[in-house]
Amino acid sequence: MWRHVASNALTLFVVVLAFLGGLIAWGQRQYVAEGPAQTSVCVRVERGANMAQVSRQLEEQGAISNATIFRIGARYQEQSGGLRFGSYLVPAGASMPQVLDILTRGGASTCGTEINYRIGVVLAEMVVRELDPETARYVETIRFNPATDAVPDGYLEVAQAEDTRFRVTLAEGATSWQAVDALRRAEFLSGQIDSVPAEGTLAPDSYEVTRGADRAALVDEMEARQSRILADLWENRSDGLPIDTPEEALILASIVEKETGVAEERRQVASVFVNRLNQGMRLQTDPTVIYGITLGEGTLGRGLRRSELDARTPYNTYQIDGLPPTPIANPGRASIEAALNPDDTPYIYFVADGTGGHAFGVTLEEHNRNVARWREIERERAARGIETDPETGAAVGEEDAEAEPEAAE
Template identity: 45%
Template sequence: MRKVGCFGLIIGLAAVVALFLVVQGWGGAGPAPRALAVQVPQGASLAAAAVELEKAGAIRSATRFRLYARVFGSGDPIKAGEYQIPAHASQSDILKLMQGGKVVQRLVVVPEGYPSVLVHDALMKAEGLTGTVPVPAEGSILPDSYAFERGDTRAAVVAQMQSAMKTYLAKAWAARKPGIAVSTPQQAIILASIVEKETGKPSERRTVAAVYGNRLRNGMPLQADPTVIYPITKGRPLGRRILRSELHAKNGYNTYAEAGLPIGPIANPGRASIDAVLNPAQTKALYFVADGTGGHVFANTLEEHNANVKKWYAIRKARGEM
């Protein structure tokens, strides 16, 4: 009887140890020495996902993972996508991660005032996107950060960017101030793109927009340097001073050579610049020039403006820029 009792005790202890090992294998630290990226294809089963996890080194055995998932898991379906598996993640945590669909979110960032050639560069460089796209129409992209998953197409991301611009512009146009200088949403985007390139100071945007609006009403040329540069570089940095011949070039964009708005936007303006054009400041100013601090000084008359220009030249001379 004593031998039977000892044998039963050994069996019991073995069962406890086996259960401990199973639980530890499911909830204990996994084999991955560092964070791993694992792609679960669209429509993949748990078995197919387990194979990918084993290949990546996130789990030791795809067979055991499936078995443990059936016994200890919730039974919820897994979701496709790219997953970042933390170092030494347990099999339990990995299953929860895939069932929760917490996939890696990648971003394409479009800063305010980015020209479309640079948006295109960013899209083509974005790791994980597929396919090719032409350079988007200038002014059609709303600057923002756009999330995507590995395998998404560049065309889909561009469509998302352009849809965001259409939605925002429609809302902003509906709330526009009466009597503004632009008469269509497209004109608003064109002028907003100039405002975007002329000042990076948020407090000035509405005043800069008002100056250009006043000049448009008076039939004066806008005389915005960025409109001279755009047809030369399509928005990329010029890297030198504007040539006198370029100031006189008639190409549809140059606002020194022709009055009125350019034939199209010169960048993709952000929300703040669009809002500034549709709700400009109350001012009679017709001129502005840099003030040496990153902002501008505004003037109602040419005489005042010329005096401000003299001060700006003196600042530049003192800095050794002239």
């Protein structure tokens, strides 16, 4: 009898072990298998949340198939207490180990709300946007200009949320005064900026910041980044350039930046100015004259007057030889590279072609034909009631509205 009982107990024990082994094997397969999410999921980890809460949330959102298996796996990998506060994008089909890594790795949030303060050539705008997990694209929810608009309803609530991300984007061609003026209006930054940095010394780029970040520290980072870019590109400059110092390269690059918003023609534009300098010709470029009038404090917003073109100022390159005394904007890396490695062309002239780009010429006769075509475009637009942007040469309303002034004729 006892043998019979022992035999049955042993059989039951083996069955239980087999069942547990199968259960463990099944759990392991579930843990490492492709996740159930058909599209990306934005998962918010609240401050102080524990693994049990988050695992249930993940299961409800369809990011994982089983909350219990996820918790056991996290415990096995010793990550039960490793959750990081924030909002994180979990890609479609992510396995549980991948999800766990995303939620415990730390770093900036990868989805949710972002506030991007865009400092442009014409204006600065605060743009609030949300990442749509299904499309992985941002959807804009709020946009306003802090200098002229009232703060929209809902902005402060979003800006004060713990996991909102902040970014400051400085556009190519914006001046140092414009950058500082805009930064002083950013409510999510703190501290003072005592003076406007030298023109051209700020790197146009996108800077991720945190709420309460110091304004002066951000400006220091912009200057440091521009200094590194200039030093790097100066070491790899072409031979035979009519510039002797990195500072002169920055001046030439700023003129290239303001002359064209078309990336493909930066090196051609640079070649025109290099050719003029090499031949002892004056640069004769409108953006430098404009800078002499505005000193970078905003845009002129109209065409130049004859009296302004005739006035002798340090920035009027119709009246002075060589480069102006300082940069006229903050050039981006591409314009600095174009100034230091221009195309090898015979071009001496260029004029707007009506698209935001330019028509280039070698001889004065060729240039005059290009100018005549441009004047005809202007007359046709005027007859049709279409306004021409005085700075870009493009029809108002066309793309490239933030490109800068075209070359003087």
